[in-house]
Amino acid sequence: MIKLMGSICIILSVSACDDFLEVGVPKDQLDNDKVFHDGKAATAAVVNVYSMLRNNGFLSGNKEGVGYLMGCYTDELKVVNTQDVNYRFFYNGTVLSTNAAVKNLWNYTYQQIYAVNNILEGLDTSATLSHELEQQLRGEALAIRGLLHFYLTMTYGDVPYINTTNYNTNRQIAKLSSLKVLDNAVQDLKTAESLLSENYISAERIRINKNTVQALLARVLLYRGDWLPAKEYAQAVLDNGNYKLEDIDKVFLKESKSALWQLKPDTPGKNTLEGTAYSFTAVPAKESVVSEALYNSFDADDLRKSLWFKSVGTGNSDNIHVYKYKQRGATGTTSLEYSVVVRIEEVYLIMAECDAYAGDWEKCSEMLNLLRERSGLTPVQLTDEGTAVEAVLQERKKELFCEFGHRFYDLKRRDKLNVLREVKPFWSSHFEKLPLPETELQLNPNLLPQNNGY
Numbered sequence: 001m002i003k004l005m006g007s008i009c010i011i012l013s014v015s016a017c018d019d020f021l022e023v024g025v026p027k028d029q030l031d032n033d034k035v036f037h038d039g040k041a042a043t044a045a046v047v048n049v050y051s052m053l054r055n056n057g058f059l060s061g062n063k064e065g066v067g068y069l070m071g072c073y074t075d076e077l078k079v080v081n082t083q084d085v086n087y088r089f090f091y092n093g094t095v096l097s098t099n100a101a102v103k104n105l106w107n108y109t110y111q112q113i114y115a116v117n118n119i120l121e122g123l124d125t126s127a128t129l130s131h132e133l134e135q136q137l138r139g140e141a142l143a144i145r146g147l148l149h150f151y152l153t154m155t156y157g158d159v160p161y162i163n164t165t166n167y168n169t170n171r172q173i174a175k176l177s178s179l180k181v182l183d184n185a186v187q188d189l190k191t192a193e194s195l196l197s198e199n200y201i202s203a204e205r206i207r208i209n210k211n212t213v214q215a216l217l218a219r220v221l222l223y224r225g226d227w228l229p230a231k232e233y234a235q236a237v238l239d240n241g242n243y244k245l246e247d248i249d250k251v252f253l254k255e256s257k258s259a260l261w262q263l264k265p266d267t268p269g270k271n272t273l274e275g276t277a278y279s280f281t282a283v284p285a286k287e288s289v290v291s292e293a294l295y296n297s298f299d300a301d302d303l304r305k306s307l308w309f310k311s312v313g314t315g316n317s318d319n320i321h322v323y324k325y326k327q328r329g330a331t332g333t334t335s336l337e338y339s340v341v342v343r344i345e346e347v348y349l350i351m352a353e354c355d356a357y358a359g360d361w362e363k364c365s366e367m368l369n370l371l372r373e374r375s376g377l378t379p380v381q382l383t384d385e386g387t388a389v390e391a392v393l394q395e396r397k398k399e400l401f402c403e404f405g406h407r408f409y410d411l412k413r414r415d416k417l418n419v420l421r422e423v424k425p426f427w428s429s430h431f432e433k434l435p436l437p438e439t440e441l442q443l444n445p446n447l448l449p450q451n452n453g454y
Contacts, residue, residue, distance in 0.1 A: 036122030039133055041381045045122070046137050049115050049144060050207065054263040054273070055337065057108035058151040058163050059404065060265075061273035061325075061339050063087055063287075064104055066151065068277055070405035071322075073431075075293045078401070080285050082319065087288070087289050093426045097454050099434035105155070106273060106437045109148050110162060114150075116141040117165050139195030143208045146188030154182040154409050157433040157451055161185075174446040189217045194270065198240060204254070205262050206338065209235050212261040218350045223413050231354035234347050236373050243344040245374050248303045251345070254338040258345060262338035269382070271327035272339045278322035278402060283313040290320045293423050294401060297394070298418050303376040330364050345371060349396050356388035364388050368395055389414075427452065 036042045042313060053059045059280045060068040064086065071077040073090040079091035086101035095102060119141045123134055144165070158175040161184045176184070196210040214233045221230035237243070237260070245259040252272075254262065265271055280286065290309055295317065298305035310323035327337050352367035361382045368391060369379040382388040400406035411417045412432050421427045430453025441447050 027341075027369045031412060034120075036126040037128045039129055040131060042119075042122065042126070042133070042137055045115075045119050046140055047207075049112060049119070049141070050116060050263065051266065052108075052112050053144070054266070057105060057112055058148065058155075058264065059339075059341060061176075061275075061277055062211065064101060064336055065156070065273075065277075066105070066405040067274070067402055069101060069105075070287075070408040071402045074407045074411065075291055076407055076418055077288045077294075077322075078291045078318075081287045081434045084241055085287075088364075090286075093171050093424060093428070093431060095431075095434060097438040097441070097450065102434055102437060103437040105434075106152075106440065113148050113162050114146055114165060116145045117163060120145075121165060135195040136197075136201070137441040139213070140208050141186045142195070143192035143213050146185040146192065146220075147216055149181055150185045150216075150223075152406075153178045153185075155225070155405075155434050156411070156436060160447070171444060172446055173444070182220060186220055186224075189213050189220065193217065198242075204264065204338075205259050206264045207259055211240055211242070212342055215260055215347050215350075218347060221408070222350050222353060227354045230350060231327045231358070234350045234354065237344070237347045238351065243347075245344065245348070246372060248307045248375060251343065252326075252337050252340055254335060256340065256343070259338075259340045260342040260344065260347075262340050264338050265335050267330075269330045269333045269335055271329065271331060271335055271337045272325045274339055274402075275325035275327045276329065276338065278325070279328055280311070280321055281328070282370075283316075283319050285312075285318065285321065288321075289318050290322060291423065292317050294397075297378060298398060301376050302398070326404070345399055346396075346406075348397065349392060352371065352395070353389065353392045356382070356385055356392060359385065361388060364392070368392065371395060371399060430454070 036045075054061075056064065063069075068077070069087055069090050072079050072087045077091070079088045081088055084354035086099060089095050090101070101235055103210045116130050120138060123129070123138050123141075126134065129365075149159070149161055158174040159181060160170075161176050161181050162170060162173065164170065192208075193210055193213045196208065196213060198210045200209050214236050218230045218237070223272050233395065243256045243260065246256050250256055250424065251258055251278055280290075295305070295309060308322065308324050309320050312319045312321065325337050348371055352364045355364035355367060356360075361384070365380055365382045366381075372379060372395070380391060382391060393414060393416075397407060411419065417429065417432055418429070430451070433451045435446060435451050435454035441450060
């Protein structure tokens, strides 16, 4: 009974969302001496982190995840809910440092980072795990740490890079510049790449492998402006025969061959959080609909327009919802869809953008046309950098909408966020960053100053 109650306490503390630096000893502290001298328990600790990612924070498919929030923040979703809910604050441009969504994104993410740091420190002291298992778990933990810091700095700007569980260190830690955070993220990802194999742990693609890390490196380096190495990592992924462009109606199925990394539902038969968050079955819609700006940007014969959107009731534009994920709930005892975090289509788009900057118009056109032709569109022939880069940005808008904030981060890194004024007249330049949570500034003055405009 004592052991059972202790386990329950740990589970409850991990799922809690207390301020990151609010208590003297982090509540999700694990006993490394017990966990990491046993292979099954060590693996379970890593698997638990994937569950944390699925349920809360940037990668969650619910309405508190970055995909939904940034869909409302930019020009992808139109909020019809008139109540004071977090995503409406994002839609209206009334995000404050005291908003719950701002605090939750920060706290859940640093809790997840704490969990992977705890794993890394446990692995450092383990003497009984096999070398192969130790490398696998370390690689996954480092990849997740790098990815989460990438999202934090792209969203909040200068943030702490946490690489220890030491409370006395973390409670006084200062911010690093975004460039330094990205440097550290790249280093974590490169180390992970050296540790991981291209083989998946199981038949499913639910844990990070080497190719996933290479795709993430391509993304981070692209965002940082390092086109050549970004292209090299993207090419390494494309050279692997395990991935292919799927038909539009199969991209988000759990068996999708375009998926590099998916998050699995917590119970067999359940499906994705996205399937419930974005869709509705009756009109009028109660929460959000697809924006006219997004829907009208698609050509009439684009298969993505007919298969990734769904109209409920009449053909009114306020009755259309995102339909990438078809399942809203359970499907018996077998899940049909997993949340796709990284997929090969993004890698093609990274290649196309890098080719555009390199002046290789033929290769850039080839990469884009592979996506366009699979979407039922005619090929394009690009001949100059400006046109090519804009063509890639538009293709990313249509391919990656409502997926983990791609639209917001694409506009931000290209210094094009002001285009949102066409649909959001109140848009301000300081919206390029979210405010730092007020509670965190009160706990740790080293995080000051607050981001401009808040």
